[in-house]
Amino acid sequence: MNTKKLIAAVLFIGFCLVSQAQTTNNKKNNNEQDNLAKEYFSQIMGVAIKATTNTKLYQFVYDWLGTPYRLGGDSKKGIDCSKFSLAVYENVFNTTIGYNSRNQYANVTPVNRKDLQPGDLVFFKIRSKSITHVGVYLGDDKFAHASSSKGVMVSSLKEPYWNRYYYNGGRPKPEVSETMTADASSYKEENNK
Incomplete structure (x- = not known):
């Protein structure tokens, strides 16, 4: 035994x-x-x-690089800056942040430029008194955004153009919830093959 x-x-x-x-x-x-x-x-x-702490964020941005700009667009056929940042937040952070750049800014806690972290939003006032552009901060002064001239791309906050029009950074408030969503079906379809 x-x-x-x-x-x-x-x-x-x-x-x-x-x-x-x-x-x-x-x-x-x-x-x-x-x-x-x-x-x-x-x-x-x-x-x-x-600085590349969130691989899911960088993978999502990479998958969208080169997507053409289309005002009001929310798919791989064309997307604008606020729908791109909305799609990032919905797919990477499972959070909805608002459907346009001004609405998104209203739903963030402001963050000083020196305190930006990957995933924070960066806002710009381009030849306007109100916010006209938004991107997603990646680290090392780089941010991803949907440019009206080149589509989804990565730019530097140190570039004279972006430095000149930079307004503020922001981190979404925990209680943010909007009903407007971006159509990320093309992203899901392409990555589920």
């Missing part, structure tokens, strides 16, 4: 060790893949690796 218990105990311990080793290997592989993704997005978007 003691021999059977001893064999069962040894088998159980062996099973636990094998299971733990597999879990450790899976975590190691996931960390390696995440690090490779961070390095890749860092190079593509010009953001330091240490």
Whole structure:
């Protein structure tokens, strides 16, 4: 009887060790893949690796790069700046932030430029007294946005044009909830293949 218990105990311990080793290997592989993704997005978007903390954010932006600009658009066929930032927030952060740049600004807590974090919104007043443009901050003074001339792209807040018209940064308030949503079906369809 003691021999059977001893064999069962040894088998159980062996099973636990094998299971733990597999879990450790899976975590190691996931960390390696995440690090490779961070390095890749860092190079593509010009953001330091240490700033690429949210791989899902960078993957989403990457998937939309080059999408043409279309005023009022909300799909891969064409999108405007506020619908792009709305789509980022809905798909990356599971949060709805408002349907236009002024409405989005009303739903954020202002953040100083030096305190911006990846995922914060950046707002611009371009030749206007009111907010006319919005983007999503990526880190290292870079932000993703839907430019009226080049579509979805990554730009630098240090560029003279964006520096000149920069108004403020903002972080969505926790209680923000809007009913307007962006059509991200094309994103979901393309990535579920």
